[in-house]
Amino acid sequence: MSSSALTSAPVEATRTRGLHGAPARGRRTGPGVSFILPYLPFLIVFGIAPMIYALVLAFTNADGSWVGVHNFLRTFGDYRFVPAFEHILVYTCAWLGSLIVFVVGLALLLHGRANRVSAGFRFVFYLPGALAGAAAVLVWLFMLDPAVSPFSGVEHVFGDQLFVQSIAPGKLPFVFAMIAFWTGAGGWIVVMYGALNTIPDELDEAARIDGAGPFTIAFRLKLPLIRKWIAYMAILSFAIGTQLFVEPQLVDEASLGLVPDTWSSNQFAYQLAFRYGDFNAAAAVSVDLLVIGLAAAVLIVTRTGLFRRED
Amino acid sequence: MRRFGRSAPLWPLSRRLRRVMLTSLAVAVLAVAAGACSSGSSTSSQAGTAGASSSASGKVGGSLTVWVDSVRLPVAQAYAKAHPDVHVHIVTFDGDGNGATTMQTKIQLWNRTGNGWPDVIFSEQVNDPVWMAKAPFNFAAPINGLIPQSILSQWPSPSTTQCTINGTQYCLQDNLAQVVLWYNKKLMTQFGYTVPSTWQQWAAIGQKVAAQHPGYIIGTSGESFSHWIYFWGNQCPLEKLQGSQLLINASDSHCTEMASLLTPLIKNGTAPPLSVFTPDFAKKYGGADDKVLMMPGPSWYAQAVFQQTLHIPAGQITAAMPLSWNGETPITTGQVGGGPWIISRHSKNLATAANFVQWATTVFNPPGANARPGYPAYEPLANQWLASMATNSYFASDPTPALKAAASLIWSGWDLVTYPDQPVWSNTVVTGLVAGKPLTSLMPAFGHALSQAAQAAGYQVSQ
Numbered sequence: 001m002s003s004s005a006l007t008s009a010p011v012e013a014t015r016t017r018g019l020h021g022a023p024a025r026g027r028r029t030g031p032g033v034s035f036i037l038p039y040l041p042f043l044i045v046f047g048i049a050p051m052i053y054a055l056v057l058a059f060t061n062a063d064g065s066w067v068g069v070h071n072f073l074r075t076f077g078d079y080r081f082v083p084a085f086e087h088i089l090v091y092t093c094a095w096l097g098s099l100i101v102f103v104v105g106l107a108l109l110l111h112g113r114a115n116r117v118s119a120g121f122r123f124v125f126y127l128p129g130a131l132a133g134a135a136a137v138l139v140w141l142f143m144l145d146p147a148v149s150p151f152s153g154v155e156h157v158f159g160d161q162l163f164v165q166s167i168a169p170g171k172l173p174f175v176f177a178m179i180a181f182w183t184g185a186g187g188w189i190v191v192m193y194g195a196l197n198t199i200p201d202e203l204d205e206a207a208r209i210d211g212a213g214p215f216t217i218a219f220r221l222k223l224p225l226i227r228k229w230i231a232y233m234a235i236l237s238f239a240i241g242t243q244l245f246v247e248p249q250l251v252d253e254a255s256l257g258l259v260p261d262t263w264s265s266n267q268f269a270y271q272l273a274f275r276y277g278d279f280n281a282a283a284a285v286s287v288d289l290l291v292i293g294l295a296a297a298v299l300i301v302t303r304t305g306l307f308r309r310e311d
Numbered sequence: 312m313r314r315f316g317r318s319a320p321l322w323p324l325s326r327r328l329r330r331v332m333l334t335s336l337a338v339a340v341l342a343v344a345a346g347a348c349s350s351g352s353s354t355s356s357q358a359g360t361a362g363a364s365s366s367a368s369g370k371v372g373g374s375l376t377v378w379v380d381s382v383r384l385p386v387a388q389a390y391a392k393a394h395p396d397v398h399v400h401i402v403t404f405d406g407d408g409n410g411a412t413t414m415q416t417k418i419q420l421w422n423r424t425g426n427g428w429p430d431v432i433f434s435e436q437v438n439d440p441v442w443m444a445k446a447p448f449n450f451a452a453p454i455n456g457l458i459p460q461s462i463l464s465q466w467p468s469p470s471t472t473q474c475t476i477n478g479t480q481y482c483l484q485d486n487l488a489q490v491v492l493w494y495n496k497k498l499m500t501q502f503g504y505t506v507p508s509t510w511q512q513w514a515a516i517g518q519k520v521a522a523q524h525p526g527y528i529i530g531t532s533g534e535s536f537s538h539w540i541y542f543w544g545n546q547c548p549l550e551k552l553q554g555s556q557l558l559i560n561a562s563d564s565h566c567t568e569m570a571s572l573l574t575p576l577i578k579n580g581t582a583p584p585l586s587v588f589t590p591d592f593a594k595k596y597g598g599a600d601d602k603v604l605m606m607p608g609p610s611w612y613a614q615a616v617f618q619q620t621l622h623i624p625a626g627q628i629t630a631a632m633p634l635s636w637n638g639e640t641p642i643t644t645g646q647v648g649g650g651p652w653i654i655s656r657h658s659k660n661l662a663t664a665a666n667f668v669q670w671a672t673t674v675f676n677p678p679g680a681n682a683r684p685g686y687p688a689y690e691p692l693a694n695q696w697l698a699s700m701a702t703n704s705y706f707a708s709d710p711t712p713a714l715k716a717a718a719s720l721i722w723s724g725w726d727l728v729t730y731p732d733q734p735v736w737s738n739t740v741v742t743g744l745v746a747g748k749p750l751t752s753l754m755p756a757f758g759h760a761l762s763q764a765a766q767a768a769g770y771q772v773s774q
Contacts, residue, residue: 079763147590162591164533164584164745169738256409256535256586257737274416275730276768277447 051290057283071284075272080262081285087173088265092241095177099237103185104230107192108218122193126186136183137250144175167255172263176247184240188233195229196222231304238300239293245270265289369662374398376429377667380406380650382615382684383433383485386671393670397663406435406650409535410731414439418450421657428657430664433485435650440474440482442729443653451481452656457665458483462673465690469721474651482651483672486685487693488609489717490540490645492631493617496707498527498604510545510634513605514572520604521579528596529605532577532750533584533741535733536647538757540607543645543725545569545636549761552726557770561758567751568636574750584744587616597621607634609647610686610714618705630710633717643722649688686714693718730768735760 061067075081106125110118128136145163146152160166167175199222207221248263249270262268265285273282301307375397377387384403391399407414414434421427428450434440443451454463454474463471466484474482492513494506502524507513517529531537542549547566551558560566576582585592587606596602601623608616613630617623633644652668654661673689676682676696687693697711739760743753762772 078767080767145590147594162585162745163589164591164741168746169742252734253405253409253411255737256588257734258742260738261410261412261734271412274419275412277415277419 054283054286054290057280058287061280062278067280071280072288075281075284075288078268080260080268080271081265083260084262084265084268087263088242088244091173091176091244091264092238094174095180095241096234096237098177098181099185099188100230100234102181103188103192103233104223104226106185107189107196108222110189110193111196111222112214112218118193122186122190125189128182129184129186131183133183133246134250137179137247140175140179140182141251141254164255164258167251167258169259172248172251172259175251176244179247180241180244184237188237191233192226192229195226199225227304228306231300231306235297235300235306238296242266242289242292369660371663371666372396373660373663374400375431375660375663375667376400376402377431377433378402378404378429379433380404380408380435382406382435383650383671385677385681386675389675389677390667390670394666397667399667402429406433407439408435410436410734415442415448418443418448422448422450428655430655430658430660431667432653432655433650434653435648436731437473437484437488437646437649437651438727438729438731440651440653441476441727444476444479444481445729450653450655450657452654452658452661453479453481454483454654454665454668455480457654457661458669462669462689465673466688467690467719469719469723470649470688472723473649473727482653483668484649484651484688485672486611486649486683487688487718487721488611488647488649488685489633489714489721490544490607490609490647491633491710491713491717492605492607493612493628494605494631495601495603495623495627496629497627502604504604506631507605507634508632509638510569510572510636513607513634514576516605517576517581518579520581521576524604525580527602527604528581528583529576530582530607531585531587531592532573532582532744533586534647535586535737535741538732538736538740539645539647539725540609541569541573541645542566543722544607544633544643546643546722546724548724549758550725550728550732552728553773555771556773557726557728557765558773559758559761559765560774561754561761562774566754566758570751570754577744577750584741587620593621597623599624601627603628609645610717611648611684613700613706613710614682614684625705626707628705628710629707630713632713633720642720644717644720645725646721648685686718728765728768728770730764732761732764735764 058071059066059068061070110121113121131139143149143151144155144166146155146160146166147163149155155161155166203221203225204217207217212220243266244264245266248259248267249261252259252261252263252267262271266289269282269285269289272278272285371394377399379387379401381403383406384401387399387401391397391401405411405413414432414436418428440451442448463480463483467487470484470487471480474480474484492507499506502520504516504519505512507516513529520527520529530540532541534540538547538549542565545565545568547569548558548560548563549566573582577584585595587593597620599622601621603617603621603623606612606616610630613628617628633642635642652671654664654668658664672687673692676687676692678699682699683696687696693715697715700706700714701709701711736757739757740750740753743756744750758774762774765772
């Protein structure tokens with residue numbers, strides 16, 4: 001019931017806008033700004049101001065005098081820089097790949113099911129996401145230890161008899177990707193499901209009448225229509241992925257140092273700031289991450305036309 | 312046309328919005344700049360308080376904030392009970408063990424904000440005072456003016472040396488953590504082995520055990536501190552300060568001979584690359600029919616590992632002298648821990664802070680099950696503690712002669728440095744051992760990784 005009501009509302013809106021485009025636009029800006037305004041102070045205080053602070057720190061030294069790109073060159077030359085970014089690259093590829101394929105796949109599958117069935121599954125998928133980040137990692141510490149894991153049989157298949165084998169260096173990016181997928185995918189499945197609901201039933205029906213099967217409808221009709229949502233998910237997830245911190249940090253402590261404390265680039269920045277008191281170098285690494293995140297976002301936005309208003 | 316019509320009304324607003332954004336940005340920049348200035352002035356004012364520690368006079372009382380690990384919690388609680396005039400605020404933390412950065416993070420933040428420092432900290436990390444006494448942390452207060460010299464002189468000299476940084480003593484060790492050879496007397500008798508006195512005899516038993524009693528172990532190689540047990544004791548120069556240079560030479564014969572001795576034992580499973588603190592270890596080797604035949608390890612292993620972690624029954628475990636290399640004298644041994652007490656130079660209640668540390672190290676010595684887990688560093692207290700250990704029914708025989716003898720045998724050629732070296736051993740050596748690589752092949756990588764860690768911490772490394 002509710003889902004069909006949701007589906008028809010945007011269709012109506014589109015139609016009205018199409019007919020009386022200009023006035024509708026004018027009316028919508030006011031409410032739009034009022035939606036943004038409450039967020040703005042937080043964006044400035046917790047987003048933009050720290051970013052500017054990081055930029056200032058990255059180009060100065062401890063005394064506050066300008067040093068150009070010295071901090072960047074210094075951190076780039078550090079023996080932990082390249083491995084940390086390599087780890088992050090492998091992890092982000094594994095995670096983002098699985099996230100896009102499985103989230104979209106599962107959402108498409110759910111969308112084809114009866115509402116009650118899919119609501120149940122959506123709830124189940126969402127559940128792990130209800131655990132806060134650190135708590136989820138703690139659950140995984142037990143899952144990964146064959147001595148206590150309920151899935152030790154699966155681990156034995158992969159040749160892991162001991163916790164130290166489950167977290168062998170080569171497996172780590174994939175282990176972390178699995179943890180992140182488990183905690184994050186459910187929320188995105190719900191979002192994608194909502195996106196699929198915005199597709200007008202008329203299109204679905206028209207495709208069916210034209211003889212399209214469920215696969216054709218899913219891949220040729222629904223998928224292109226939720227492209228922007230997928231792009232949105234990719235941008236946010238990419239930024240979160242490159243900023244990985246909690247998982248390697250907790251596994252490092254739980255394994256008594258088997259995982260380097262500079263495994264990810266964010267951990268590297270943290271160590272620079274707090275172990276060595278070198279906030280300027282730490283800021284330089286953070287700015288590297290910012291640039292990478294922005295570049296990826298620009299690439300995805302331009303490639304997918306995320307902000308393009310009309311096709 | 313439609314496009315224009317749509318975007319036209321938006322213009323004034325977007326301009327307004329941009330102006331608002333720019334203004335707020337400017338405000339944010341100003342705020343940040345102001346913040347930076349004020350934090351700058353607060354750090355410089357901290358530097359000025361450094362001299363305050365010389366005035367230790369004052370009454371014991373007022374409030375006192377103490378940060379301890381869970382093992383030292385009873386000490387802090389007992390002090391609070393014994394001193395009703397002092398309002399003790401106890402905070403427990405991970406103790407900075409295994410090279411955690413908890414304390415570095417906290418002290419950096421306290422230094423930045425200019426307040427919040429505790430009066431006293433206990434650290435499990437024996438090298439913590441080294442960086443706490445230096446810039447940019449500048450946390451530790453010199454201990455000399457705070458505690459009478461007659462008391463300070465009762466610490467063994469290697470312990471005082473470890474707490475002395477650039478000629479000033481900055482900490483007091485709570486306990487000594489000398490490595491001895493722990494062994495299972497019941498199993499050794501049952502299998503008909505003699506307790507070894509050299510590493511060679513120990514390794515020979517390892518070969519026999521692998522053939523005759525597979526599954527039993529004579530040590531472990533998977534601790535984050537295994538190199539302190541095997542290489543520190545065997546005089547391997549991995550952290551030797553020579554003037555301004557730090558000597559790290561993993562290819563020295565003292566290192567390679569020990570690596571060659573251990574490699575076959577790791578391979579045959581008698582010295583597995585597993586930590587005694589993992590559930591896997593307790594499951595495989597602990598419990599009522601434990602498989603621990605011998606284990607070189609520090610003095611605190613007795614209760615913390617054998618009794619409480621592995622649940623090895625009473626009447627089996629006892630200690631023997633540290634092993635020598637082929638009978639060479641004098642025997643030297645390693646050290647694992649020996650956590651120090653540090654007083655904050657920012658403390659406004661130095662007299663009470665000093666009183667606390669003195670009480671915790673020289674008075675606190677409860678009997679029975681609540682006994683101190685480690686060998687007290689303060690000698691008069693150590694003698695009392697040893698007397699009660701000697702009659703402790705947990706041990707198969709009196710472990711105290713070996714513990715007492717080993718206390719003065721810790722090799723002094725291993726200097727404490729600002730960075731923790733346990734993570735380096737864990738993530739370069741232990742991960743390799745788990746993957747089946749021989750220890751001998753991992754030693755060059757270990758030396759290299761140690762050099763990198765030292766250089767990153769600002770040391771000039773020589774080989």
